[in-house]
Amino acid sequence: MVCDVHCMTHSDSMINAFENLRLEMRRGFLVLAVLASLRSEQYGYTLRKTLNDQAMEIDEGTLYPLLRRLESQGLLVSQWREEEKRNKRFYRLSPEGKKVLKQLLTEWDGMSLSLNEILKEQHHGAY
């Protein structure tokens, strides 16, 4: 009985730890994913759908504040426009945003390469 309670608590805390780390890791990727998706103009809802379809789930409470932050940093430009009888705000990368995206992608490639090397070493070390 005691073990049941202890094991359950331990397993819960492991799940929580994994979930927190997963969210932390995703947070960095999301900015890159949003910037990359906005190489072509989109409005919030379609952008969210695009990301969700690519298994990069993002809720409105995260996406819209992020879009505003990126716009205030000058990486995005936005425009209110009527489409299908409704006013929608369309976003796209600014020239500055294009430069930053390029730099971030280079950084991403480097990091990905390093991480793969580390994982490969670990893999060999295990045997």
Add this chain to the structure above:
Amino acid sequence: MELIDRYLQAVKFWLPKAQSEDIIAELSEDIRSQIEEKEGELGRALNDSEMEAILKQVGPPAFVANRFLPQQYLIGPLLFPIYRLVLQIAVLGYLIPWVLTWIGLMTFGQNYRAEHYSGSLIRAVGSLGSSLWVAVFSTLGVVTIAFAVLERTQVLTGALQNWDPHKLPPVRDPNRIPRSSSITEFIVGVLFLIWWVATFSSQTVFRFTWIQITLAPVWRYFFWGFLFVSVVNVGLAAANLFHPHWTRLRAGIRLASDCAGSVLFCWLLKSNFLAGITAPNVAASKTLAITNAINWWDTKMVPAAIVMCVVIAASDVYRIIRIKETETRFTPGVAAAVL
């Protein structure tokens, strides 16, 4: 759609005026797109519970609005550890004196005890709590306001960022005995021994120009008892001076000598050791009353003395545990087993 308008109005309440219209328009567009898509899937208009499910998925209004606001804090991450430390010191600085004062009043203050203790210990503790909480919360408030001001003015933040590694305190070894404290302990112990032997070794009656103090025969036990404890302490101080690092043996001797001293001291307070006082110009009845009063007050001091002795013994025990833990931590075999 009334439910959505109510929801958006609730979100808007938490948003800054300058941006609220823009944010609400965008959020409204997103929610309406979600509804439209869902209606397309179902081929009918959504009912109230389906609408409610969508809004619940978006999140509570205040929470959603908060995501659009810049992160705000009263005390930032740089000052927070210092704030917490000051708070702990301030709370302990109030809490311990208050509790000790309360114990003192409950033990010695007959009027206070009569007023606050009516057979119920809970009510008695309540009398402590009511005044204590005001003091604790005022302290918390003042410290918090002070740190919030420091955060806003950035006075301390600048100083903290310009830190110098060379100014950090040296590594602290809790088991090391400062030579200064061993020397002080040794000198004080030797002086005490000289005074103790010179004064009490051969007499229990002390004559001064205007007063004579007579100690009870039981005093002989205290003389030899305190003499023994003091000799042990002087010997320990001398050993600590040459080997300034606590060992389990010496910490054990300190615990034993402190316990013996504590027992003797409490016994002394309870023993009515003062046999009599005589003064040529004072009536015998008055000196008897003074003698009785001194003995009575000594007896009354016993609970406080016990508390003090327990604290001393607890700190001695803690020292032994700490030495044991340190030894375990640095024993190679144990470390390897842990790793």
